[in-house]
Amino acid sequence: MNIGILGLGTVGGGVVNVLTKNQAEIMRRTGAQIQITHAAIRDIKQSRICSTDGIQLTQDPFEIVNNDSIDIVLELIGGTTLAKELVEVAIKNGKHVITANKALIAIHGNELLTLAKDNNTHLLFEASVAGGIPILKSLEQGLSANQIEMVAGIINGTGNFILSEMCDKSRDFDNVLKEAQELGYAEADPTFDVEGIDAAHKLTILSAIAFGCELQFDKVSTEGISEISDEDMIFATELGYSIKHLGIAKKLDGKIQMRVHPTLIPKTKLLANVNGVMNAVLVKGNAVGPTLYYGAGAGDEATASAVIADLIDVIKNTVSNDTLGWHSLKAMPYQNQDDIESIFYLRLLAADKPGVLADITAIFVNNNISVEAVMQKQIDEQDNAHIAIITNQVKTSDINTAAAEIQKHSSIQEKIKIIHVETLD
Numbered sequence: 462m463n464i465g466i467l468g469l470g471t472v473g474g475g476v477v478n479v480l481t482k483n484q485a486e487i488m489r490r491t492g493a494q495i496q497i498t499h500a501a502i503r504d505i506k507q508s509r510i511c512s513t514d515g516i517q518l519t520q521d522p523f524e525i526v527n528n529d530s531i532d533i534v535l536e537l538i539g540g541t542t543l544a545k546e547l548v549e550v551a552i553k554n555g556k557h558v559i560t561a562n563k564a565l566i567a568i569h570g571n572e573l574l575t576l577a578k579d580n581n582t583h584l585l586f587e588a589s590v591a592g593g594i595p596i597l598k599s600l601e602q603g604l605s606a607n608q609i610e611m612v613a614g615i616i617n618g619t620g621n622f623i624l625s626e627m628c629d630k631s632r633d634f635d636n637v638l639k640e641a642q643e644l645g646y647a648e649a650d651p652t653f654d655v656e657g658i659d660a661a662h663k664l665t666i667l668s669a670i671a672f673g674c675e676l677q678f679d680k681v682s683t684e685g686i687s688e689i690s691d692e693d694m695i696f697a698t699e700l701g702y703s704i705k706h707l708g709i710a711k712k713l714d715g716k717i718q719m720r721v722h723p724t725l726i727p728k729t730k731l732l733a734n735v736n737g738v739m740n741a742v743l744v745k746g747n748a749v750g751p752t753l754y755y756g757a758g759a760g761d762e763a764t765a766s767a768v769i770a771d772l773i774d775v776i777k778n779t780v781s782n783d784t785l786g787w788h789s790l791k792a793m794p795y796q797n798q799d800d801i802e803s804i805f806y807l808r809l810l811a812a813d814k815p816g817v818l819a820d821i822t823a824i825f826v827n828n829n830i831s832v833e834a835v836m837q838k839q840i841d842e843q844d845n846a847h848i849a850i851i852t853n854q855v856k857t858s859d860i861n862t863a864a865a866e867i868q869k870h871s872s873i874q875e876k877i878k879i880i881h882v883e884t885l886d
């Protein structure tokens with residue numbers, strides 16, 4: 462088996478390093494000596510985290526996907542334009558493809574999986590979700606007896622690293638993001654991490670594998686972490702919660718819901734205690750109940766672990782000519798975001814005058830919303846106060862209507878903050 466690799470950056474370099482250091486163990490498991498023979502990079506002179514000894518380097522990635530001697534292509538360049546073209550050519554040339562590229566699979570996965578099936582090749586993407594955690598294999602193999610009811614996870618390492626450092630060490634957002642970039646965690650465009658796009662790509666893939674629905678990235682409702690303030694962190698802590706950036710997918714009454722947003726999670730829950738670059742995914746199956754998967758969500762060798770696991774599957778599987786990776790994904794109805802029921806946290810900055818809380822409460826009552834907890838903090842000499850409110854389970858449309866009405870109240874000083882609360886029960 463000759464293997465060509467597209468990209469020798471964080472993940473590509475990690476793959477070469479792990480294959481080198483674990484050669485004997487991989488040989489024991491597969492009976493095969495796995496060696497990268499060719500690699501495509503942009504800059505020949507750039508220093509690398511891995512040795513390139515014995516690897517034929519090229520600056521033209523098409524040389525690899527068109528090379529008849531190469532059987533398996535690892536796409537570790539990223540992006541959805543050149544990467545898509547390269548994957549298509551590789552598949553049409555009869556090569557198996559392994560990728561860590563969640564954007565590519567979330568957006569073009571339906572057609573690429575069909576192309577792979579039509580060309581009798583494998584297209585595998587374990588590393589595309591939650592870095593080193595073998596979550597797709599867990600869903601496809603270990604949990605295959607279950608109907609999956611819910612998948613909820615911290616699935617972006619950069620975002621969790623930023624939130625953890627801000628919360629635990631009071632570090633500045635931009636400063637932590639810079640460190641995440643230096644550590645190789647962040648996407649080429651880090652707004653993908655910060656604004657939840659990367660997590661939405663991953664949730665799209667998780668939902669497809671969990672529920673068997675088509676990859677539908679445009680059905681994910683997505684909100685990032687850039688609007689979370691110190692006040693929210695403090696209120697959350699005092700109310701007994703952690704704020705995490707969660708991807709949640711559920712199948713309820715035959716309809717799929719997919720959402721990525723900051724979420725208050727009770728501190729007693731395991732997911733609330735997942736910090737730094739670590740990811741964790743909670744999966745509820747109708748037979749097994751809740752199960753939790755935890756591990757590094759980004760980084761060179763952790764991600765390489767998942768890429769190489771796919772490589773080993775392809776090598777073993779090619780021999781048996783099995784059909785690993787051919788998913789029969791079906792169109793399924795999606796739940797309207799307005800109809801989703803959730804508990805909510807609202808934070809208002811209001812003039813602390815008599816009757817304000819009574820007015821707010823009346824608006825809640827008019828919109829069928831009952832309140833679970835209220836906390837108030839006076840913040841300045843003008844008698845302005847932050848008021849944090851936790852609701853009971855309500856419809857998203859009701860909370861949005863109520864918040865819009867409260868926003869118009871003369872006492873309200875700034876835009877009302879609304880954050881989902883999940884008990885994960």
Ligand code: NDP
Binds near residue numbers: 504537539649
């Ligand atoms: P990097 O930017 O570190 O690496 C990209 C590599 O692709 C570089 O070696 C670069 O070459 C090469 N490359 C880019 N464009 C071209 C081109 N036109 N021709 C040839 N080579 C090219 O990215 P990552 O390794 O971080 O990410 C790769 C993929 O893995 C992405 O899809 C990402 O989303 C995904 N991923 C990343 C994780 C991580 O922790 N970083 C974790 C999970 C998935 P050169 O080095 O010369 O610039």
Ligand code: HSE
Binds near residue numbers: 589616618648654
């Ligand atoms: N940028 C991604 C993250 C890489 O931080 O989670 C892993 O997919």
